[in-house]
Amino acid sequence: MIVLTPFKKSQYPIIAQCINPDVFQEKSKEEIGNLPVWIGNKKRRLVDLFKVEKNSANSTSITINGDVTQVRRIGWGMTQGEIVVNGNVGMHLGKKMSGGKIVVNGNAEGWAGSEMKGGLIEIKGDAGDYLGSPYRGSTVGMRKGKIVVDGNVGSDAAVFMKSGTIRIRGNAGPFIGFRMTGGVIHIEKNAGTRLGACMIGGKIVVSGRLENIMPTFAIERLKGKVKIEPGDKAVGPFYVFLGDLAENGRGKLFVSKEKNPQLSQYERFL
């Protein structure tokens, strides 16, 4: 196991793409320490910013103890192994990862799990904006894998999502599942406005309150339970909406009937 401890909380953004089990694998402590990182516009070594300890040979597990809110791109493109962060973590966590596991015992900033292709990200605190979404302008969304957030999520999560699962135990901001084409999102508490805007496939399940629903969604039926993953069902009853009709979409919104009495007016269309 490799343990990294930041010397202090940085004032400047740090780009540390090298903090990745694939890169650390089969490297000695010195080699790991010499990996390049950027702090602001200066190039430094990992050992200049972190205390590096290596406990056992050839382990693919990395633990970061301390606040790394300014450290970006941890686990970029990782394919295996595990990263545990005991503290808050910066932007672009696990971007383009295709395997392995990242656990954050704290909050994550924006773009966690961006353009993810596989693996698992667990965030015990809150996540920022653009969770599992591509970079601005890109249309390559999450393609596989799973993200679990115990806290709240900001806006624009799961944009262009194609496959995989996102579970949000807290509240979610606006524009969740914008232009998604597949995959499942489960929001266990309240969801923000414009949920599933421009979606053409996939499902979004809201177990809490949904402030309002886009006018381009049409009610289809009522349903008791929804499958989230194999062996995992959300219990309703749910209103099932189909949309986004502005895009000829066939995406499904499942909105809890019990928590959303304001949507009862839709029942007359059934």
Added chain:
Amino acid sequence: MNLLIKNGFVYDPINEINGEIMDIAIRNDKIVESVPERTSKIIDASGLTVFPGGVDIHTHIAGGEVNTGRLVRPEDHEKDFVRKTAITRSGVGYSIPSTFTTGYRYSRMGYTTVMNPSMACLEAKHTHEELNDIPMLDKATYPLLGDWWLVLENIAKGDLEACARYVAWMLEITKGYAIKIVNPGGLESWGFGRNVHSIDDQVPNFGITPREIMCGLAKVNKMLNLPHTIHLHTNNLGIPGNYATTLETMKCLESIPSDGKPVVHITHLQFSSFAGEDWGSFRSGAGEIAKYINNHDHVTFDMGQIVFTDTTTMTADGPFEYTLYQLSGHKWVNTDIETETSGGIIPFHYKRKNPVNAIQWSIGLELALMTKNPWKVFMTTDHPNAGPFTAYPKILAWLASKKARMATFKRLHKKAQKKSLLPSIDRELSLYDIAIVTRSGQAKALDLKEKGHLGVGADADVAIFNLNPEEVDIANKYKTFRRAFSNAAYTIKAGKVLVKDGEILQQSDGKTIWLDLQTSKEIEISEEIKRKFREYWTVEYENYPVSDHYIKHSSPLTIKADV
């Protein structure tokens, strides 16, 4: 300062030098007969290939649409950014690099002169501002004149003299170099939501046809004695079956008198050589086009070769970009530029496993390889439409080595493999031919007398590549060849060594070349035209011209016109 390049294998097709070992002497910014060895800086080029500096006839590097393209594609920049060094500035960009990065990347590949092929006249000031910011290269730009109202009006009236005077005026005030025509008539129709579908369709409100516009402007080009021919983007571009339109276009320009010189340059011909009725029956029309070009001398063309990558298409052909939007559903930009032209941008990913894209890839190479005379073919990707210019070494390898082509060919969609003519083509370009398609031919077509060769009096633009033609057979060792052409051993521009082993040594500004046309009497712009400016343009007549101070390093080329 004197510079002596010793013992290189020199390829200079304009002076018919094919791989001879010789010295090139440079005094200040010109090539001279000889320089004293003792006082000169010496570059030992033994075992290296010496080419004239590269010339690119068609690459979208500056202007309104390029800049909008940059705005539209933040994700393109995210994946490719360049940090600043002690010498170079930072930048971004894969398919649409920022201005400085464009200059550095071209220079690294041994290019010294590039042509920005489509400038909306209204955006001329912006284009020149961007060109000023592209270092390491000499540049010129072609204004879009094929759908300009004054041109259309005068052609409709049949007054080519007046048309020529307006074109001369426009070339001069926009500091342009050649007449660019994009989808003649089509762009004007696009303002009304229509397009022209053959060269004999009527253009709304003007009562003329694309045929008349092309022939008229080709004659105007001749009357003004412009160095380059008309630079034509054909009608129906990017539509299956358009090779028939392209053949008709070339035929209609056959009769223009030209004293044996070319009359038309058809740009990115690959996009105009599609056969078949629809995308399902899509196939190559390169055979017919190449056959025609082999038998006629009034046409030159550049390839517009597809590279399998994620890129951004941008052209003044608004209706075509709309077609692409309908095909891909990607984010898009489309504009109508007042009385002049239109424009569109849409990102596009060319894929090996897409049968249409794979056939397009094949068409570009078929055209270049089936045209027997290399002086008629120029290698481009129509950057960034068919791929970024950084892919040039890859394309050269495909042209020079059957092995390289077949390696890519094997990975194409099966349907495309069946339809392609490439397995039957054994031609492989030699280094001499490559010097023609990347520099000398382009310089000759542009009539840049001091570019594209290494004779006495030429500009001291030299590219030296780390390739020993006696030891390396480029047809077999195409990877070595590709590597050598990706990073020039030396790029010398105007007598300064700018690049060594792919590293930028110094930053240097290039010139902007434009035409200073001498007409027999001064061109008068009547009150009527000035009134039109007030009514139809957003920019006033007085503010329209690009004044001299806009150009950092101005290099006017004086031409005596016959009007």
